[in-house]
Amino acid sequence: MQQPTLTVMIVDDHPLMRRGIRQLLALEPRLDVIAEANNGTEALAEARRLAPDIILLDLNMKGMSGLDTLKALRHEGISSRILIFTVSDARSDIDAMVDAGADGYLLKDSDPELLPGQILQAASGEKIFSEAVRDYLATRQHSASPFRQLTERERDVLQEVARGLSNKEIAAALHISEETVKVHIRNLLKKLDVRSRVAATVMWLENRHS
Numbered sequence: 001m002q003q004p005t006l007t008v009m010i011v012d013d014h015p016l017m018r019r020g021i022r023q024l025l026a027l028e029p030r031l032d033v034i035a036e037a038n039n040g041t042e043a044l045a046e047a048r049r050l051a052p053d054i055i056l057l058d059l060n061m062k063g064m065s066g067l068d069t070l071k072a073l074r075h076e077g078i079s080s081r082i083l084i085f086t087v088s089d090a091r092s093d094i095d096a097m098v099d100a101g102a103d104g105y106l107l108k109d110s111d112p113e114l115l116p117g118q119i120l121q122a123a124s125g126e127k128i129f130s131e132a133v134r135d136y137l138a139t140r141q142h143s144a145s146p147f148r149q150l151t152e153r154e155r156d157v158l159q160e161v162a163r164g165l166s167n168k169e170i171a172a173a174l175h176i177s178e179e180t181v182k183v184h185i186r187n188l189l190k191k192l193d194v195r196s197r198v199a200a201t202v203m204w205l206e207n208r209h210s
Helices: 015-025 040-050 066-075 091-099 112-123 131-141 152-162 167-174 178-192 197-208
Strands: 006-011 031-037 054-057 081-086 104-107
Touching: 006 015, 006 040, 006 112, 015 031, 015 112, 031 040, 031 112, 040 054, 040 066, 054 066, 054 112, 066 081, 066 091, 066 152, 081 112, 091 104, 091 131, 104 112, 104 131, 152 167, 152 178, 152 197, 167 178, 178 197
Parallel strands: 006 031, 006 054, 054 081, 081 104
Antiparallel strands: none
């Protein structure tokens, strides 16, 4: 039985890099590159239009940075798995991208043959990091608040959930659609590893007062 194909969008402002990634991913039959974007604005438009399973996102781009692009994608409730693919191993960059909701952080100097497999792992729900990035994250993990992994918008939604607002009321308060609220709630419950709004609220209140 044929396995389902996963759709991929490559966001990078270097045409040669995009072509190289496309050729590499073409070797994996379960991956289908359906779009390329040269900048953050294009990436947002294509993500809305095509809803790819995976977005490979460069960090340092002209105009809208990778961080701003990631925040904008998450702000809009785009549910694609977003992997940062960059040359930067700076801790500040890793912190910023992971905290903004990236599903992985891969360095461009890693073994290229690993990339297709890493994308497949990410699609199955795993967080994927290059070895050096994983080592750094392990050192910061023990002191991190459980809410650190939530995006700014997810924290906004959780705050309103904790106040007892319904999805409809949260949508009105934050000027987003009710469907987007549902996506944010689903994502934050998964990240906090709880099953209900009540459990998330209790966790939020306990951490606020600890």
